[in-house]
Amino acid sequence: MSCNCSQGSENKELFNELGEFISSLPEQNESSLIQVLHRAQHIFGYLPREVQTYVAQKLNIPVARVYGVVSFYSYFTDTPRGEYVVQVCMGTGCFVKGSGKVLEAFEKSLNLKSGETSDDLKFTLSGVRCVGACGLAPVVIINEKVYGHVQSEDVESIIENHLVETLS
Numbered sequence: 569m570s571c572n573c574s575q576g577s578e579n580k581e582l583f584n585e586l587g588e589f590i591s592s593l594p595e596q597n598e599s600s601l602i603q604v605l606h607r608a609q610h611i612f613g614y615l616p617r618e619v620q621t622y623v624a625q626k627l628n629i630p631v632a633r634v635y636g637v638v639s640f641y642s643y644f645t646d647t648p649r650g651e652y653v654v655q656v657c658m659g660t661g662c663f664v665k666g667s668g669k670v671l672e673a674f675e676k677s678l679n680l681k682s683g684e685t686s687d688d689l690k691f692t693l694s695g696v697r698c699v700g701a702c703g704l705a706p707v708v709i710i711n712e713k714v715y716g717h718v719q720s721e722d723v724e725s726i727i728e729n730h731l732v733e734t735l736s
């Protein structure tokens with residue numbers, strides 16, 4: 569049988585970190601749920617079922633309530649995300665300026681469909697609702713960096729330049 573000891577202890581540390589954060593809050597109840605989920609996703613990178621259960625226990629609320637919030641907000645995810653999260657705005661302002669073609673170009677270039685993460689956990693691709701930068705339409709966000717006026721023919725160079733910039 570293989571041992572997962574180091575992964576287990578690393579996980580325990582992450583749960584401890586989350587537990588300490590929850591204890592530091594003025595209230596440990598449903599009013600802190602969104603704040604706790606933000607921190608949990610920051611710590612774990614995503615919100616697997618055991619993290620949602622842990623949060624529910626700590627805040628003394630039903631797991632179904634936590635699950636409902638996680639599924640409602642597109643910001644939260646219960647599946648692992650890639651190191652690079654590529655978001656293509658599909659809001660009306662961007663769509664009319666060609667973001668559908670931009671998303672297709674990313675799908676082709678990364679060999680992923682919208683909503684998928686690569687097996688090596690390097691990229692996640694998603695089409696998202698308006699990100700509030702309509703003046704720059706069509707907009708693409710990779711992690712924190714915003715790219716404006718993106719056309720499908722820019723996609724290859726955006727990926728290459730982004731990787732070069734973040735690796736240097």
Ligand code: FES
Nearest residue numbers: 657659661662701
């Ligand atoms: S529609 Fe894309 S930023 Fe608003």
